[in-house]
Amino acid sequence: MTYGFSPLTICLALLAAWCIVALAGLVRPRSIAFVAWTLFPLGALCGTGLTVVAAMSLGQSPEQLVLPIGLPDLPVHLRLDGLSSVFLFLLGAASTGISIFAAGYFRRGEGAAPGLLCLQYHLFLASMGFVFLADDAYAFMLAWETMALSSYFLVTTQHGIAEIRDAGFLYLLMAHLGAIAILLSFGVLQGGSWHFTFDAMRAAHLDSGWAIVAFCLALIGFGTKAGLVPLHVWLPEAHPAAPSPVSALMSGVMLKTALYGIIRVSFDLLGQPAWWLGLVPIGLGLFSALYGVVFAAAQTDMKRLLAYSSIENVGILFTGLGLAIVFAGSGMRSAAALTLIAVLYHAINHAFMKSLLFMGTGAVLHATGERNLGRLGGLIHRMPWVAWLMLIGVLALAGLPPLNGFVSEWLLLQSFLFAYGVPHPFINMLLPLGAALLALAAALAAYVMVKFFGVIFLGQPREPSLRQAHDAGFAERAGLGVLALACVLFGLFPSTIIAYLSVVTRQLGLGGLAAGNAPWWLLVPIPERQSSYAPLVFFTVILAVVVLAIANVRIFYHQRVRKGPAWDCGFGELNSRMQDTAEGFGQPIRHLFQPLFDIVRELPSPFDSAPRYRLVIGDRMWRHLYQPVGPMVRRVADKVAWLQQGRIATYLLYSFVTLVVLLALML
Amino acid sequence: MNPFDWLVQLLGIALALIAAPVFLGWVNKCRAWLQNRSAPSVWLPYRGIRKLFHKEAVIAENASRLFRLAPYVVFGAMVTAAAIIPSIATRLPITQAADAIALVGLLATARVFLSLAAMDVGTAFGTLGARREMMIGFLAEPALLVVIFVVSLACATTALPMIAERLSAQALSLTPSLAFTAVAFTMVLLAENARIPVDNPATHLELTMIHEALLLEYSARHLALMEWAAALKLFNYACIGFAVFIPWGISTGNSATSLAESVALLGVKLLVAGFGLAFIETVSAKLRVFRAPEFLATAFLFAVLGLLVRLLLGS
Numbered sequence: 001m002t003y004g005f006s007p008l009t010i011c012l013a014l015l016a017a018w019c020i021v022a023l024a025g026l027v028r029p030r031s032i033a034f035v036a037w038t039l040f041p042l043g044a045l046c047g048t049g050l051t052v053v054a055a056m057s058l059g060q061s062p063e064q065l066v067l068p069i070g071l072p073d074l075p076v077h078l079r080l081d082g083l084s085s086v087f088l089f090l091l092g093a094a095s096t097g098i099s100i101f102a103a104g105y106f107r108r109g110e111g112a113a114p115g116l117l118c119l120q121y122h123l124f125l126a127s128m129g130f131v132f133l134a135d136d137a138y139a140f141m142l143a144w145e146t147m148a149l150s151s152y153f154l155v156t157t158q159h160g161i162a163e164i165r166d167a168g169f170l171y172l173l174m175a176h177l178g179a180i181a182i183l184l185s186f187g188v189l190q191g192g193s194w195h196f197t198f199d200a201m202r203a204a205h206l207d208s209g210w211a212i213v214a215f216c217l218a219l220i221g222f223g224t225k226a227g228l229v230p231l232h233v234w235l236p237e238a239h240p241a242a243p244s245p246v247s248a249l250m251s252g253v254m255l256k257t258a259l260y261g262i263i264r265v266s267f268d269l270l271g272q273p274a275w276w277l278g279l280v281p282i283g284l285g286l287f288s289a290l291y292g293v294v295f296a297a298a299q300t301d302m303k304r305l306l307a308y309s310s311i312e313n314v315g316i317l318f319t320g321l322g323l324a325i326v327f328a329g330s331g332m333r334s335a336a337a338l339t340l341i342a343v344l345y346h347a348i349n350h351a352f353m354k355s356l357l358f359m360g361t362g363a364v365l366h367a368t369g370e371r372n373l374g375r376l377g378g379l380i381h382r383m384p385w386v387a388w389l390m391l392i393g394v395l396a397l398a399g400l401p402p403l404n405g406f407v408s409e410w411l412l413l414q415s416f417l418f419a420y421g422v423p424h425p426f427i428n429m430l431l432p433l434g435a436a437l438l439a440l441a442a443a444l445a446a447y448v449m450v451k452f453f454g455v456i457f458l459g460q461p462r463e464p465s466l467r468q469a470h471d472a473g474f475a476e477r478a479g480l481g482v483l484a485l486a487c488v489l490f491g492l493f494p495s496t497i498i499a500y501l502s503v504v505t506r507q508l509g510l511g512g513l514a515a516g517n518a519p520w521w522l523l524v525p526i527p528e529r530q531s532s533y534a535p536l537v538f539f540t541v542i543l544a545v546v547v548l549a550i551a552n553v554r555i556f557y558h559q560r561v562r563k564g565p566a567w568d569c570g571f572g573e574l575n576s577r578m579q580d581t582a583e584g585f586g587q588p589i590r591h592l593f594q595p596l597f598d599i600v601r602e603l604p605s606p607f608d609s610a611p612r613y614r615l616v617i618g619d620r621m622w623r624h625l626y627q628p629v630g631p632m633v634r635r636v637a638d639k640v641a642w643l644q645q646g647r648i649a650t651y652l653l654y655s656f657v658t659l660v661v662l663l664a665l666m667l
Numbered sequence: 668m669n670p671f672d673w674l675v676q677l678l679g680i681a682l683a684l685i686a687a688p689v690f691l692g693w694v695n696k697c698r699a700w701l702q703n704r705s706a707p708s709v710w711l712p713y714r715g716i717r718k719l720f721h722k723e724a725v726i727a728e729n730a731s732r733l734f735r736l737a738p739y740v741v742f743g744a745m746v747t748a749a750a751i752i753p754s755i756a757t758r759l760p761i762t763q764a765a766d767a768i769a770l771v772g773l774l775a776t777a778r779v780f781l782s783l784a785a786m787d788v789g790t791a792f793g794t795l796g797a798r799r800e801m802m803i804g805f806l807a808e809p810a811l812l813v814v815i816f817v818v819s820l821a822c823a824t825t826a827l828p829m830i831a832e833r834l835s836a837q838a839l840s841l842t843p844s845l846a847f848t849a850v851a852f853t854m855v856l857l858a859e860n861a862r863i864p865v866d867n868p869a870t871h872l873e874l875t876m877i878h879e880a881l882l883l884e885y886s887a888r889h890l891a892l893m894e895w896a897a898a899l900k901l902f903n904y905a906c907i908g909f910a911v912f913i914p915w916g917i918s919t920g921n922s923a924t925s926l927a928e929s930v931a932l933l934g935v936k937l938l939v940a941g942f943g944l945a946f947i948e949t950v951s952a953k954l955r956v957f958r959a960p961e962f963l964a965t966a967f968l969f970a971v972l973g974l975l976v977r978l979l980l981g982s
Contacts, residue, residue: 377789378729378789380731380733380787381729381731391733395776398779399772399775400772400775400776400779401765401769401772401773401776406769410768410769410772413768413812417816417820417825420978428978429975429978429979432816432820432974432978433971433974435812435813435816436809436813436816436967436970436971436974437809439808439812439813440805440808442808443775443804443805443806443808443809444805446775446778446779446801446804446805446808447801447802447804447805449779450779450782450786450801451801453783454782454786454794454797455786458731458733458783458786458787458789459786459787459788459789459794460789522763528823529823529824529825529826530824530826530829531766531825531826532763532764532765532766532826533764533765533766534763534764534765537761537763538747538764538765538769541743541746541747541750541761541764542740542743542744542747543743545742545743545747546739546740546743549739549742549743549892556720557720557721557888560723561723561724561726562723562724562725562726563725563727564725564726564728565727565728566727566729566730566788566789566790566884567790567883567884568790568791568792568793568883568884569883571791574789574790574791576789578790578791579786579789579790579791579794580786580791580794580795580797580798584794584798585794585798588798588799588802588960591957592960
């Protein structure tokens with residue numbers, strides 16, 4: 001080390017700084033000036049530091065550290081390798097933008113005291129950082145549970161509202177079910193050595209049966225956290241319930257901890273799972289992607305819409321992960337490396353774009369007090385900063401070039417094209433069809449994003465009160481700006497970022513991508529295929545044509561413009577109720593994908609004096625998979641209650657029988 | 668990169684800009700012939716664009732900057748697409764900037780801006796058009812991507828110039844997988860360019876239109892750019908089709924004679940394709956909007972069939 005401190009110790013110091021900032025919130029919990037204008041910017045500074053350190057440590061060899069804290073004989077093991085660095089970078093970069101935004105956002109102090117929010121928020125950040133650094137099961141689970149608990153309190157900030165309490169409870173319940181599965185998975189992974197460090201798990205070579213059990217448990221546990229369908233039910237409830245910066249953090253970063261976990265288990269701890277195990281995440285992932293995006297298209301609440309879109313993106317990430325497992329297990333290492341790079345790239349991209357959009361909805365919520373898309377509209381005039389910054393996020397999430405969302409989708413589609421080379425009959429024919437489904441999900445995402453942006457920001461205001469809406473404050477704009485800039489940069493310089501991400505695949509034993517001799521601005525992931533993408537050239541050409549067109553029009557023609565009332569085919573008397581509502585815009589999707597929805601609809605009759613239209617869209621999974629669980633538990637409990645006779649003699653008999661049975665077992 | 672390549676690149680862009688409205692005029696002329704109407708001049712689209720550029724723009728009072736920016740972005744995207752698609756030569760500087768998948772993304776960018784601009788004024792028809800356009804878009808895009816997958820499996824690349832080169836090196840033959848995908852591609856072309864079974868370019872009947880509904884609030888130079896972009900889009904789709912299905916004759920070297928040959932052949936291909944398009948439009952009737960998904964699902968199915976045939980038979 002040239003500079004005295006190793007990256008791991010600096011990361012630890014920064015995470016500790018987050019903890020200190022968290023505790024400092026309790027010093028003057030009610031002072032908005034202190035919490036918002038001192039502590040949150042400090043937190044953002046730590047985030048920036050973490051970003052820089054993580055990026056710099058990416059090229060270095062893994063580094064371990066044992067901290068003698070915790071229970072006797074159970075020290076905390078920490079490790080910083082390429083995979084951890086990438087996710088720490090994601091955490092640092094996204095939290096920088098979110099913390100700056102939060103400094104402006106929490107100024108009114110909604111629900112709990114701002115100091116308390118500061119405590120939970122920074123603990124949440126630090127615990128996610130520790131998840132990425134943990135190198136033994138104890139430390140991992142400790143960080144994991146701290147993350148779940150701190151985010152639970154953040155979700156239930158406005159605990160006065162019954163729905164939010166319900167959402168919080170559901171979240172906590174699902175989080176713990178997931179945690180149990182992860183714990184069991186670690187239990188299997190230690191392979192009889194009874195050492196729970198990750199090193200011991202790497203050394204333990206499980207036989208194939210136990211490897212399958214470990215992988216499936218990990219998939220259930222991390223899939224629950226990530227919101228993989230059918231384990232997703234908590235996500236569209238919990239994410240919208242939280243204050244917007246927290247929603248941003250949960251959707252943008254917390255879902256990625258689950259991705260980190262599953263990559264860590266499948267590529268590092270297990271070594272290499274059997275290739276066909278990858279088919280499970282591919283199937284679930286594709287289903288989640290389509291399910292999420294179809295439901296997003298039908299939503300009328302802007303934060304729920306984004307939450308469902310997160311389910312879609314989690315689906316895309318898990319599809320990629322499954323594909324990487326299939327490739328790695330079939331000996332196609334460079335294809336596996338490409339796929340895994342695409343997954344990591346998409347994880348970072350999604351963190352930026354989804355955080356940006358969630359924060360934007362927060363700004364809209366503050367300005368208008370309205371979350372329902374049906375009561376918004378025309379805000380681009382009142383909130384130009386938020387609107388234009390969010391347009392970047394919207395275009396990125398819609399997967400359009402030259403922004404970042406497109407790059408990772410492009411890489412993933414490229415890797416899907418390798419699938420026909422998989423040496424397993426039939427599977428190599430089914431997998432390219434997966435690419436078609438992925439393309440469908442991506443195209444639907446564009447539909448959803450046009451709906452989202454168009455209904456909120458374009459058109460006429462649907463409520464008179466919207467004319468008083470005000471643009472976001474300076475801190476909020478800055479926070480949005482940081483993430484929008486990240487979206488643009490990650491879209492324009494993919495080769496640089498992929499070179500960094502190759503470090504991870506090399507450390508995981510998949511090898512990096514072949515270097516080729518492409519210049520830095522040209523992305524050619526597989527040189528022999530010659531498929532190339534150069535967003536910078538692309539962007540320059542479009543920009544040049546746009547500028548030339550504007551200049552030509554100005555030089556050769558006049559630029560007279562007259563403002564007049566909208567034409568609308570000459571119907572006149574235009575009012576805001578004639579625009580599509582959110583329900584209206586989602587109608588083709590409801591029509592096409594009807595079997596997925598649980599629709600309750602009240603139509604007005606033609607003779608109603610006050611016509612009223614009501615539409616409730618439910619999740620079939622909730623009714624068919626989750627609702628029966630409650631009565632079932634009750635029935636089982638009723639049966640078990642028979643044991644409780646209420647007479648001491650019976651209970652003594654139970655004790656006696658138990659003792660006899662135990663003695664029999666011992667002897 | 669030598670200067671000659673850049674010259675050819677600029678020539679290709681200029682050719683696209685000039686030929687696109689004429690191609691549209693040619694399709695309209697053929698359609699009029701086939702329908703026993705007296706045909707307008709092929710130069711009519713030009714005159715329309717020129718007239719529009721001279722007019723004073725009227726913009727709705729509550730239009731935002733996005734509304735005024737969108738025509739330029741859509742036009743820019745279409746010109747960029749024309750620069751990327753190998754129409755007359757394959758070894759061009761800008762073609763490297765995007766492969767076929769990125770090209771689909773570029774076309775999607777144009778579509779999203781068009782739809783957002785249509786929603787900007789907040790009229791009933793604008794939002795209706797945007798909704799329908801995005802619906803057609805999300806159905807057509809996967810079909811188009813599967814078409815590209817099939818071809819890229821055959822050529823082991825997704826770069827359009829390489830696809831054109833490798834296919835044109837083969838003997839003139841119709842493989843089953845390409846036949847299926849050609850049908851799918853034609854259907855996508857019809858849907859994406861607002862042609863008859865899905866949309867009617869000649870109608871202004873409010874409830875049936877898609878593309879025209881998006882442009883209702885535009886006038887003068889903005890409308891001219893939008894119209895020009897629409898013509899370019901049709902031209903671009905035709906050129907994608909040529910590059911993928913009938914690439915023979917495209918210039919792969921950098922000699923002036925092969926280039927001249929290539930331009931002449933492109934003209935012939937456009938004439939034939941334009942007539943074919945007019946023929947399809949004449950013999951088919953416009954579908955109800957809710958039949959359009961079935962039409963595009965059929966296109967998707969054809970493309971998937973092509974993919975399966977490709978994987979099963981390897982041809």
